[in-house]
Amino acid sequence: MGGRVAIVTGGASGIGRAVAESLAGAGHRVVVADLPGEAGPAVAEAIGGLFVAADLSQREGCRALVDTARAQLGGVDILVNNAGFQHINPIADFPEDVWEKMIAVMLTAPFLLTKYVWPDMQGRGWGRIVNIGSIHSLRASPFKAGYIAAKHGLLGLTRTAALEGGSCGITVNLIAPAYVRTPLVEKQIADQARTRGISPEDVVEKVMLEPAAIKRLIEPEEVADMVRFLCADEAGSMSGSVFEMALGWTAR
Known part of the structure; x- marks a missing residue:
């Protein structure tokens, strides 16, 4: 299955970077998509991929x-919708422009990207879309x-x-991890400390891991391993599913 073209959004760091590295390691040609900056091109160069700001x-x-x-690469076979960001605030104080941007990046963009890559996948009778919920x-x-x-909306889209x-060989799945050790989570820790006092x-200890049975953060590479599997031919029977990496959160 090597040589397929994969877009990974938010590919410059965290989960996205780990996914880009993993898919490149499987022989895919990876498009690292992120905001302009030095990190994205460096990741793309390291894996022999293409950076797109x-x-x-x-x-x-x-x-x-x-x-x-x-x-540049002749079509898209794999789409990993990973880009996102956090903002911590009570509803009464939640900035309206931040709300609009969060919905745009984490729900509207996955819809648009899915729509835009769909003809490539449909025409080839094969496609993999993995949404990082x-x-x-x-x-x-x-x-x-x-x-x-x-993130709730992303599950409905999935x-x-x-x-x-299903009828044209496109599978679409969502991975639902608990807290992953990323720069996003590190920032969230500081934001929650401020908001909660x-x-x-x-x-x-008391917010992120309190509901979890396994008391640790998830590593980005663990999520990347799941993405890599879902993009394989062997995962062709799996679609419309939620793959929990929940550390036991939902067992209660």
Whole structure:
């Protein structure tokens, strides 16, 4: 199955970087999509991939990303919708512009990118779309209205696309990890400490890991391993599914 073309959004760091490295290791040609900066090109160069600077909060950015991948690599076989960010605030104080951007990046962009790569996958009779959701695709927490709304919506998009793609060889799945050791989570620890008025250590122990049976953060490479499997031919019977990496959160 080597040599297929994969787009990984938010590929410059964290889960996205680990996914890009893993897919490249499987022999795929990887498009690392992220905001302009030094990190994205460095990741792409290290894995022999292509970096595309893309503002996924804008429709034009989503369209240009797919057009560039198609023009330079001949089409898209795999799409990993990973890009996202956090904002911690009570609903009453949640900035409206931040809400709009969160929905744009984490829900509208995955829809648009799915729409834009669909003809390539449909024409080839094969495609893999993996949406990086969250345990917050399944459960809610306070002070994260924008993030949780987007991640819940992403699950609905996943299931709908899976139903439409089944007849033409396109599988669509969602991975729902608990807290992963990424720069995003490190920032969230500080934000939650500020919002809740507790120490960063208490955020990790009493907020992030309190509901979990396994008391640790997930490593990005663990998520990347799951993505790599779901993009393999061997995972062709799996679609419309949620793959929990929940550390036991949902066992209660």
